[in-house]
Amino acid sequence: MKKFSFTIRGNKYDVHLKDLEENIAQLEVNGTNYEVEIHQEVKKAKTPKLVRKEIQRKPGEGFITKKDGGKAIKVNAPLPGNIFKVLVKEGDTVKKGDVLLVMEAMKMENNVLAEKDGTVASVKVSVGDAVLQNDVLIEMV
Numbered sequence: 001m002k003k004f005s006f007t008i009r010g011n012k013y014d015v016h017l018k019d020l021e022e023n024i025a026q027l028e029v030n031g032t033n034y035e036v037e038i039h040q041e042v043k044k045a046k047t048p049k050l051v052r053k054e055i056q057r058k059p060g061e062g063f064i065t066k067k068d069g070g071k072a073i074k075v076n077a078p079l080p081g082n083i084f085k086v087l088v089k090e091g092d093t094v095k096k097g098d099v100l101l102v103m104e105a106m107k108m109e110n111n112v113l114a115e116k117d118g119t120v121a122s123v124k125v126s127v128g129d130a131v132l133q134n135d136v137l138i139e140m141v
Contacts, residue, residue: 073116075138077131081105086127088138092120100138103131112137 004015019026023038085102088094094114101112118140125137 071141072121073118073140074136075100075112075114075140077103077133077135077137078110078112079105080132081110081130083125083127083129083131083137084109086123086125088120088123090120090122094118094120094140101125114140116140 002017004017006013006015013029016028017025018028018033025036025038027034027036081103082105083101084104086100087102088098088100094100095117096114098114099111100114100120102109103112104110121139121141123138125131125135131137
């Protein structure tokens with residue numbers, strides 16, 4: 001519900017008011033839960049409290065399993081521009097930092113480098129193609 005921070009005699013306390021019903025408050029103070037009674041009038045909350053039944057999940061339901069969908073490395077366009085030179089072809093082996101292609105963007109030639117070692121699986125663009133940012137240029141394995 002609400003969070004407060006108090007300093008009492010030089011000690012800092014982080015208080016989280018979790019629930020307030022009638023004159024009983026559920027508090028968490030520095031990670032420890034407390035149930036306290038309030039000795040003055042408590043204003044009623046204007047919003048109703050939503051109570052739902054706990055969801056019963058079937059075994060294995062609701063968990064995401066990571067599938068090994070191949071280890072293809074996609075080289076994306078860093079910014080919009082035109083392909084000026086393609087320096088690799090399918091089957092070429094490249095090392096991290098090798099120039100794969102040159103693209104013209106903002107009236108400048110920009111080298112697109114290999115981020116990892118690998119083999120070029122496919123070249124998705126050719127010289128003169130216009131590409132947008134994040135378009136797939138080359139796939140490597």
